[in-house]
Every structure is written in structure tokens, then in C-alpha cells.
Amino acid sequence: MSVVAPPTDHTRAHPTVLVTGFEPFAGAPVNPSGELARRLAELGHPDCRIVAEVLPVSFARAAPLLAAAIEAHDPDIVIALGLAETRHAITPERVALNLADARIADNDGDQPRDLAIEPGGPAARFTGLPVKAIAHDIAAAGIPAEVSLTAGSYVCNHAFYALMGLVEQRTAHRSATGEADARPLRAGFIHVPATPQLGGSPQFTLDELERGIRIAISTTLATRPHHDADLPGGSTH
Template sequence: MKNTSKTILVTGFSPFPGAPVNPTRHLMMRLPKRLGPHQFGVEFVFQVLPTTWAGRNEVTARLRGEINPDAIVHFGVDGTRRTMNIETRAVNRGTRVRPDAAGVSLARPELGERSERTRLSGLPARALRDAARTAGAPANLSTDAGTYLCNATLWDSIGSGIPSIFIHVPSLPRGKSDRRPSYPVIEEAAVRLLQEMARRLK
């Protein structure tokens, strides 16, 4: 049973094909040490999600039901991005070409009923972007969460009725000439973003 305090579920993903090192998995280990269990009286619950289509129901939906959070902030990696992207929209579409970490492809291209095309985040995206920028991280708003599990996870969470948002982070930089933000910058941006979210939710 949920207590009277507010709760934010924060998730990252395990490694998957194309991303053998997933910085969001590391975030889920580091953020509890940085933030502690509470900020502004709001409780955080941190979880690593499997990067599998089956995990949508077996793990992610179960977590939503057990924790019953007041808000959800998902983190995921996108190797094509060079900035943090605050995803404000999920689309009713999933790729059938790209297999998940278990080697399984999505059975059908739609995530839900065909009549529903998009779902919008109900969380303060601009404020979270601005909080990330105070850490020196390049951060932008985005309406393109892709068609892989990042988009599907946001689609499911918004559809559950819980205010949700997805934060894409870039892959870690390779060498001094790589302009992508370093992991410490991403971590500090995540800390400030979550503090802002807690401050607004209290």
C-alpha cells in the first residue's frame, strides 16, 4: 500500500545490441548515493529495466503497479545523439527490424490501438531541460523518442495514467576529440533534473 509521501520511479536500462555499455545502468547505481532516498520530502525508487520487449509487462508494468509512483522519469541511451534529449512524446510505433537484448523482435508494429497515434508527457519538460543545463550538459526538448524500447516504455508509462517522461542520454565519448558530454556531466545533470522534479512534485 502506498504511503502519503510522494514517490518518483526512476529507471535506466541494461545493455543491449549496439550499446554494450549503457550509462543509464550506471546512473541507477550512482544516483541513490548522490540523492539519497528523499529530496524535498519526495521518495525516489531506482530500478534497472531489461532491454527486452517481454520486460514491458513482466518487469516495467509490474513495477508501476507495485510502487504506484506519482511520477516516472525514465533514462535511456541513444548512440545517435550528442546531447541529452527530454522526450515529450511517445508514438504508437515500434521497430520490427531491431531485436532486443534477448534477440527477440517486436511481433507487430503498433504498440496499442491503431486509432491512438501519440501520447504526450505530463511532466514539466522545459524545467527539467533547464535544470540539466545548469550542470553544463547540452540538453534539448525532443518529440522523437525513436521506435525502440525507449519509446515503447514511455508509451506504456504515459498510458498507465502516471505522469511520465523519458530522458535520452548520449553514449559516452571516445577520446578527447569526441564532443559528447562526459559521464560526470551526465550524472550531475541527472541529479539536478531529479531534484527539480522532486521540488515540483512535493
């Protein structure tokens, strides 16, 4: 389901940001990632035009619908959102693995085990978002945030890996046609924690998460392509 920001006199001059989220899964009543995508598109952003797509929690269907949304909206930036209900922070993801290994079935009943998302594809693909800068700026606003080195092996990781493959394809096409430097597509994935409707702990309000993702959008817009903050990061284990 697509949602497009209300048009303004400045829409054409502004970059387009595609924000995606997911539908509820595993019996949950809501999925804040999908709610955030819709809300951001409906409320808009002063520095860009936001369009949204809520994806199915489906290994078979999520990536094709994501590709169709990119084709339809021709965005400058794609920020894909997903739910990580046990995390204590908003977590921009640094890397997607070429692995589908589902602990639970998706909404279509599929439960792949130890499969390559793209047979013969690279073992991993890295984000195109300035994840260190995003995490720093969100945390500076008082909202817990940190860079994550694993997007899991469920549909979120599957969509993230496919998304970065789409970026590679688009970059190669534009390079072949001499358009590579004109308007590079930047994309990546951010996990958000649970909201109160999902129970458990910790809990974040949808307003807090919206504020965090707005900061992520603003930081990405303000950062040159292929650059990130020069900050310590990584993990010791």
C-alpha cells in the first residue's frame, strides 16, 4: 500500500525519500515500522517529499514490491524500516547477509532454512546510509540509538539485501549510460524497537520513533553520498 505526501509548490525541487515499513506479523496487532512509514508520508518533511510503502512480511513478495515502489517513485533516498521488538534503541543497520534462515514462518507460511537469498551473490551487502551519523544525531536528541551489525536472517534482512542489490543494479545502469554521478540512489535499513501496543520492555512511543526517523532523514539529506561521520564504532564481539 502506497502513501504519498501531499503535494506542495516545492515538491518538484525537493528530493524524494521513499520510506518503507512492514505489516504486522506473528500475531501482533500492529507493526510500528509500517505505521511510521504511513505517518511520515502523511505529515511530510520540510526538506524533501516523502512517499511510503507498507510491505508484506513475505520472503516471496516483499522484495518485488520494494522494487516496484522504487520504479514508481524514482526516489533519491530509500529508508527501509523494520521492527526489532527486543532492542533497546533505534538501530541503523550496517550490513545485510545473503542468508534466509527463518525462526518463524512469514505471513505466507514460508519458513526458509539456511538458504541464500541470491545464489551466487555476494555474502554481504553494505548500507548506503550514513549510519554512524544517524545514530549519533538521534542519540544527541535524547532518543537511544546505535549502529547494528546484524539485521537478522528474517524478512527484514531479506528486503535489506535485495534493496542494496537494486541499488547496485541502478548504479551499474547509470554508469553505463553516463548518469552515474547525476543522482546516486542512497538506501539502507533501520530497525525500530517496540511500541506500547506490543507489550514487553523497553517501549517507545510512536512519536519518539517518528522523531528519530525524521532525524535519520535529515541527517542523510545533509550528508554527502558515500560519506559518514568519523566516529568510533563497531563491536568487540
